[in-house]
Amino acid sequence: MRFLRPLCSFCKTRALHLRGLTDNGSKSAAPIPQHLITDFDFQITEDQFKALSERYLSSLADHLDSLASRGAIDNDEFDVEHSGDVLTVNTGVxxxxxxxxxxxxxxxxxxxxxxxxxxxxxxxxxNRSWTYRRTGEKMITLLDREFTSLYTQDCAFEQFETDFFATFKL
Structure with missing residues (x-):
């Protein structure tokens, strides 16, 4: 299934930008680089996405809770709440x-x-991961880096994701 995400707030200018043109037909300073164009075919169906994202958020919430319970995060204000489609983590910092x-x-x-x-x-x-398309960085890599800097402990997010995808099959 093909899905087109506009790059601009005005859909009519999207095609112009891709061709390197401005609204008045003259050449723009620089067309948008190909790696930033976000037209793509979805790699999973909507049902697969729902199953994957629901289980992923739930498992990530469990992982975060386990960090606090085993002492990797030693902060009484640390709290994890998973409700519906949203996971909220109060770092306590x-x-x-x-x-x-x-x-x-x-x-x-x-x-x-x-x-x-x-x-x-x-x-x-x-790479069986949630990836930021503009940089190629995985979400779990960002979480690992930032939580390590907040708590000066290895929070094992990379291992969490490896274990998660080892057991979860689409």
């Missing part, structure tokens, strides 16, 4: 919260990080 939610129409996982801002991740079957 300076009122910082992470919010991860699934966006079914786009088949994306959205992450709001208090340290690095918002990201939209697509599931990629080649």
């Amino acid at each position: 300076k009122d910082m919260k992470y919010v991860i939610n699934r966006q079914t129409p786009n088949r994306q996982m959205w992450l709001s990080s208090p340290l690095s801002g918002p990201f939209r991740y697509d599931y990629t079957s080649d």
